[in-house]
Amino acid sequence: MPFINYANQEVNCKLVYCGPGLSGKTTNILQIYRSIKPEFRGRLVSLFTEAERTVFFDFLPVDLGLVHGFRVRFHLYSVPGQIFHAATRKIVFRGVDAVIFVADSLRSRMDANREALRDLREHLDYYGVDLGKIPYVLQLNKRDLDDVHDVEFLTRELRLGGEPVYQAIAVNGEGVRETIKNVARQLLLRLEQELVSAVSNA
Amino acid sequence: MLREGIRRLLPEESAKIGRVLGMLVGSCGARSVFLVGMAGQEMASAGRIAESDREAVCSLAASVMAATRSLAGLIGEETFQGVYHRGKVSSALILPVGDEAILLLVLENQLREGWNSLEISRATMVLRDLLETDEI
Numbered sequence: 001m002p003f004i005n006y007a008n009q010e011v012n013c014k015l016v017y018c019g020p021g022l023s024g025k026t027t028n029i030l031q032i033y034r035s036i037k038p039e040f041r042g043r044l045v046s047l048f049t050e051a052e053r054t055v056f057f058d059f060l061p062v063d064l065g066l067v068h069g070f071r072v073r074f075h076l077y078s079v080p081g082q083i084f085h086a087a088t089r090k091i092v093f094r095g096v097d098a099v100i101f102v103a104d105s106l107r108s109r110m111d112a113n114r115e116a117l118r119d120l121r122e123h124l125d126y127y128g129v130d131l132g133k134i135p136y137v138l139q140l141n142k143r144d145l146d147d148v149h150d151v152e153f154l155t156r157e158l159r160l161g162g163e164p165v166y167q168a169i170a171v172n173g174e175g176v177r178e179t180i181k182n183v184a185r186q187l188l189l190r191l192e193q194e195l196v197s198a199v200s201n202a
Numbered sequence: 203m204l205r206e207g208i209r210r211l212l213p214e215e216s217a218k219i220g221r222v223l224g225m226l227v228g229s230c231g232a233r234s235v236f237l238v239g240m241a242g243q244e245m246a247s248a249g250r251i252a253e254s255d256r257e258a259v260c261s262l263a264a265s266v267m268a269a270t271r272s273l274a275g276l277i278g279e280e281t282f283q284g285v286y287h288r289g290k291v292s293s294a295l296i297l298p299v300g301d302e303a304i305l306l307l308v309l310e311n312q313l314r315e316g317w318n319s320l321e322i323s324r325a326t327m328v329l330r331d332l333l334e335t336d337e338i
Contacts, residue, residue: 001208001209001241002208002209003208003209003210003211003239003241003243003245004208004209004210004211005211005216005245006210006211006212006213006216007211007212007213007216007217008216012243012244014241014242014243042255042257042258043255043257043258045258045261045262056265056269057265059242059258059261059262061257061258061261073257075242075243075257075261087272087276088269090272091265091268091269091272092265094240094241094268095239095240095241095242095243096241191208194208
């Protein structure tokens with residue numbers, strides 16, 4: 001849930017990148033890290049194995065600037081995608097405010113996408129979070145590769161409702177900013193009323 | 203204060219929590235003390251916090267606590283009381299504060315048994331009560 005600290009006029013939100021293993025969650029966060037000036041981001045923390053597979057999470061704090069006098073910070077997390085890390089994923093989803101599902105466009109990964117989506121819904125159910133009621137975006141990654149499903153098929157199979165869908169080639173940064181900008185906009189809209197009333201009551 | 207899916211920390215709550223953390227810094231000789239939400243966000247802090255990368259520290263402390271609790275469940279314990287990392291120069295003590303927060307103490311030296319454990323235990327209870335009270 002968003003955390004508003006009235007004493008130091010700060011808002012913190014938790015945004016989680018999820019999806020099947022090797023779909024590009026860490027790559028998304030790395031691209032954001034590289035594209036943001038150091039004064040607007042914190043340290044990138046990655047907990048990975050020797051093979052550089054995420055074992056716990058990646059973490060990157062990002063400063064979105066002032067909104068109605070409050071400094072808004074997004075804490076970006078990615079979860080490990082491999083099926084056997086389910087217990088770890090559950091931990092990272094605690095307190096989530098927004099989700100980006102990074103789908104792998106490769107035909108061979110369609111079952112993994114479906115499994116990861118089912119896993120996401122199970123974890124959110126555990127915390128009583130309705131995916132339809134929090135900011136959520138579907139990103140179709142690896143659009144540059146051969147042997148990928150077409151966008152219409154992936155959207156039909158993986159879209160849960162009316163969530164925005166973005167195509168991406170995260171490895172070279174395409175679609176990465178657009179995806180997070182959309183989620184940020186949704187989150188800020190959600191916080192707007194709270195912050196406006198805070199300012200008017202001050 | 204928890205309301206409508208948003209956690210708010212009001213200035214008066216923040217001041218009370220700050221006083222408790224400040225007392226802990228003094229009584230335990232801690233380098234720094236953090237109150238961290240279970241989702242990993244810093245709620246309040248005291249001591250020499252400028253020496254730390256606060257956001258990374260809070261995120262990792264919350265993760266350690268969450269992993270510890272999960273591990274407890276998997277081996278048949280309801281919960282563990284906390285986590286203590288003992289280093290050569292610095293040590294870290296991570297304790298749950300109710301269901302919504304954790305307390306992280308960064309100590310210059312190793313944790314001494316006895317009176318400051320009692321101080322920490324008292325402070326944890328006070329913080330828990332503050333966080334669980336809607337109107338302060």
